[in-house]
Amino acid sequence: MDAFTVLAAPARRSILTELRSSARSVNDLADRLAVNQPTISKHLKVLREAGFVSCRGEAQQRIYQLEPGPFRDLDAWIEPYRRLWSRHLDALERHLDERTDHADPPVPPRPARRRRRATRR
Amino acid sequence: MPTHPYRPGPLADVAVRPDGDRWTLVFVRDLRHPPDKVWSALTDPAQLRAWAPFDADRDLGTPGTATLNMVGGPEPEPLAATIRRAERPHLLEYTWGEDLLRWELEPIATGTRLTLRHTTGDRTWIAKVSAGWHICLDVLDRALAGQPVGRIVAGDAMQHGFEELEKAYASRLGIALG
Numbered sequence: 001m002d003a004f005t006v007l008a009a010p011a012r013r014s015i016l017t018e019l020r021s022s023a024r025s026v027n028d029l030a031d032r033l034a035v036n037q038p039t040i041s042k043h044l045k046v047l048r049e050a051g052f053v054s055c056r057g058e059a060q061q062r063i064y065q066l067e068p069g070p071f072r073d074l075d076a077w078i079e080p081y082r083r084l085w086s087r088h089l090d091a092l093e094r095h096l097d098e099r100t101d102h103a104d105p106p107v108p109p110r111p112a113r114r115r116r117r118a119t120r121r
Numbered sequence: 122m123p124t125h126p127y128r129p130g131p132l133a134d135v136a137v138r139p140d141g142d143r144w145t146l147v148f149v150r151d152l153r154h155p156p157d158k159v160w161s162a163l164t165d166p167a168q169l170r171a172w173a174p175f176d177a178d179r180d181l182g183t184p185g186t187a188t189l190n191m192v193g194g195p196e197p198e199p200l201a202a203t204i205r206r207a208e209r210p211h212l213l214e215y216t217w218g219e220d221l222l223r224w225e226l227e228p229i230a231t232g233t234r235l236t237l238r239h240t241t242g243d244r245t246w247i248a249k250v251s252a253g254w255h256i257c258l259d260v261l262d263r264a265l266a267g268q269p270v271g272r273i274v275a276g277d278a279m280q281h282g283f284e285e286l287e288k289a290y291a292s293r294l295g296i297a298l299g
Contacts, residue, residue, distance in 0.1 A: 010195075011198070025243075034276060036191060037246050037250060039218070041220065041242060042219060061245040
């Protein structure tokens, strides 16, 4: 299952959120999320197989923790879009610059407003 | 249909056994109804709706695959099931998500001795699992007696003594809750 399919389930995102603050046992997760046992077992298995969490046995109970790998992959996937977004923001900024310099609507000859604009510059 | 007030009945006879790297709860409970009647309640989707924690997409009385939809949660949770054994009215065994459920029905003078074996991954689950089945089987017994209390699953169970039952079963099974 690819990372986005794994994260498409709200229950799995809730589990990851709970694991952000600390590693937790299944019992602890079930209590915090009010999710029944077969359901949480199912989601933990998916998360484990996709590498988002790992589990270690501790005296007959399993403790789950986050693994950074898939999150790094997600971040790498998003990175070009982040750059695209920042290019858009650059374009927006240029656009605003141009409007300030050349394309401001004519200012009505009201002394009060002109004074405000003067103080800002 | 009128419903009756519900309080959990006495604790069932329980044990926990290792099963490879997993654990099996053995939960023994007598029901006041003959095996054939209990069998129908375990397999017929309409009857499952009265007491089980899931809705079944087909009758569970024949081998093959089925989907069991968990009820009462914040979102639909379909769990895949494979019915491995279906020998009316004695033995029903199916996978339930990652878990395995095996229901054995034995006729006794007062009705049926039900032995449920539930295999799951984590030993600390077993107390929760016991409390869950305790409530479900109480509800099943009352529904078969014509005194329905209404299905009690998920969050509703918290209002019906789930935590007390979980503690009591943990103590009986020697499981530390953590």
